[in-house]
Amino acid sequence: MSHPPTRNAVEELAITSNDEVVIVRQKVRASAIELGFSLVDQTKIVTAASELARNTLVHAGGGHARIETVQNATRRGLRLVFSDSGPGISDLKLALTDGWSSGGGLGLGLSGSRRLVDEFDLDSEPGRGTVVTVTKWTR
Structure with missing residues (x-):
């Protein structure tokens, strides 16, 4: 029987400037x-x-990050949720293609971030903004 992750500490941060990305x-x-x-x-x-905080700032003009510690039956991890009310992403498959960039950047943002974490979820549609949720578990 699988147990849902238990949530612990949560921190909400605004992303409206490069300083806040830092x-x-x-x-x-x-x-x-x-x-x-x-x-x-x-x-x-x-x-x-x-990468995800920068995307939130550059492509959506800002948004929020939520940092939370999570725990399942065997390990602890970090779940990060980046949300914005920006223009949204019309082609999710294209946005997740390695090397593709809509902003003249390196194109590492979404596809690169997906490779760096254990769980990756992207929810976006034009006119509704974007929510990216990533989780990394301790080894």
């Missing part, structure tokens, strides 16, 4: 260290958080 990155790193992530996994979750 704060999201710092808070995610602190949470990953506190949970005992390896250095490699710390780097992965912080990189994903940085």
Whole structure:
């Protein structure tokens, strides 16, 4: 029988400037260290958080990040939720293609972030904004 994850600490952060992208990155790193992530996994979750926070700022003009610790029967993890009320993504498959970028960036944002985490969920449609939820579990 599988147990739903138990939720612990939750932190909500606004993303309206580059400074706040940096704060999201710092808070995610602190949470990953506190949970005992390896250095490699710390780097992965912080990189994903940085990319997703930047996407929220650049493509939607800002939004919110939620950082929460989660636990299932065997391990603890970090769940990050990035949400915005921006223009949304019309072609999710294209947006998740490696190397594709709508903003002249490196195109690492969504597809790269998906590879760095254990669970990845993208919910978006034009005119409704975007919610990206990622989870990284301790090893």
